Amino acid sequence: MNPNEENCIFCKIAKKEIPSEIINEDELFMTFVDIKPINKGHLLVIPKKHSRNISEMIDPELSKYLAFVKESAEQMKTSLGCDGYNIGMNNEPAAGQIIFHSHFHIIPRYKDDGLTSWPDKEYEEGELKKYAEKIRKK
Ligand code: 5GP
Ligand code: ZN
Numbered sequence: 001m002n003p004n005e006e007n008c009i010f011c012k013i014a015k016k017e018i019p020s021e022i023i024n025e026d027e028l029f030m031t032f033v034d035i036k037p038i039n040k041g042h043l044l045v046i047p048k049k050h051s052r053n054i055s056e057m058i059d060p061e062l063s064k065y066l067a068f069v070k071e072s073a074e075q076m077k078t079s080l081g082c083d084g085y086n087i088g089m090n091n092e093p094a095a096g097q098i099i100f101h102s103h104f105h106i107i108p109r110y111k112d113d114g115l116t117s118w119p120d121k122e123y124e125e126g127e128l129k130k131y132a133e134k135i136r137k138k
Contacts, residue, residue: 004050004052004100005050008050008100008101009099009101010044010046010050010099010101010103011050011101013030013032013046014030014046014048020032020033021033023043023072023075023076024071024072024075025048026068027048028047028048028049028061028064028065028068029045029046029047029048029064029065029068030045030046030048031043031044031045031046031068031072031106032044032046034105037107038105038107038115039082039107039108039109039110039113039115040108041076041080041082041108042105042106042107042108043072043073043076043105043106044103044104044105044106045065045068045069045072045103045104045106046101046102046103047061047065047102049061050101051101051102052100052101052102053089053090053091053092053097053100053102054089054091054102055091056102057102065104069087069104069106072106073085073087073106076106076108077108080108082108082109082110083109083110083111084109085106085107085108085109086105086106086107086109087104087105087106087107088104088105088107089102089103089104089105090105
């Protein structure tokens with residue numbers, strides 16, 4: 001076993017070695033309730049096979065992952081009657097990742113729920129273009 005998997009709490013959740021409130025699952029993925037919600041009903045969607053984050057995920061699982069996330073998100077929206085939802089993944093500590101097993105967050109949102117979005121920054125003259133050039137594949 002990959003040493004990273006041995007003490008991975010989400011691998012243990014996937015194998016049902018530790019309990020979680022499962023919403024739905026198939027052979028590849030599982031959706032369960034986050035214990036510390038940003039809004040109540042906040043869900044996590046994991047691949048059952050261990051990967052650190054999206055950088056380590058490969059096809060065919062990766063391309064099926066989003067469809068599973070969408071299904072859980074739509075189910076949550078219908079059941080809770082929320083006004084919308086955020087889908088997001090934190091990749092690496094700088095981005096807020098604390099559990100190193102891939103997971104998408106699905107966060108139910110309500111009009112005027114008081115959650116503020118990230119602050120905007122301003123590009124200097126010509127800087128946006130420079131960033132695009134840097135990121136674009138050669
Ligand atoms: P990250 O910051 O890595 O993107 O988010 C990890 C998420 O996992 C957090 O929102 C945290 O509340 C959730 N979490 C951590 N441990 C457990 C657990 O044992 N069970 C459940 N259901 N969620 C967990
Ligand atoms: Zn794991």
